[in-house]
Amino acid sequence: MYFSFMTIELKLSDDHRVKIFKALSDPTRIEIIRTLYNANKEMxxxxxxxxxxxSKSNASYHFRTLREAGLIIVxxxxxxxxxxxxxxxxxxYLPGFLETL
Structure with missing residues (x-):
């Protein structure tokens, strides 16, 4: 029983990792993360x-992708x-990543 719970938990964690790496696979989203990191404040x-x-419509798409991956709070x-x-x-999930920007 315990093993099944751990398997589900690991699967959810892996799904989250996939979302994170997909979100970070775009140069525009990396630039958004870098901008927020350098500002060190809500913007x-x-x-x-x-x-x-x-553009506004393109930015909306990128913000949604980052939010759904849990990388930003809106x-x-x-x-x-x-x-x-x-x-x-x-x-x-990515200790030390922000400091590399």
Missing amino acids: ACGEVGEICSV RKEAQTKYTKLDKVTFQN
């Missing part, structure tokens, strides 16, 4: 998009969306 999604020279305040890195995910 408006539009501001990040401008810095990375990404919150909405009125009409503006703000984002920041989810450092816990980086610490758990």
Whole structure:
């Protein structure tokens, strides 16, 4: 019984790893992560998009991919969306990665 639970837990963890690496396989998303890391603060999604020279619709796609992988946290305040890195995910799955940017 315990083994089955561990197998499911490892499978979920592996699925999360796949999402993370797929999200990081795009140069634009790496640039978004780098921008957020260098800013070291929450930023408006539009501001990040401008810095990375990404159109609004394209930026929305990239932010969604990063959010679904657990790499960023997005919150909405009125009409503006703000984002920041989810450092816990980086610490758990990619320790030292952010420092290489």
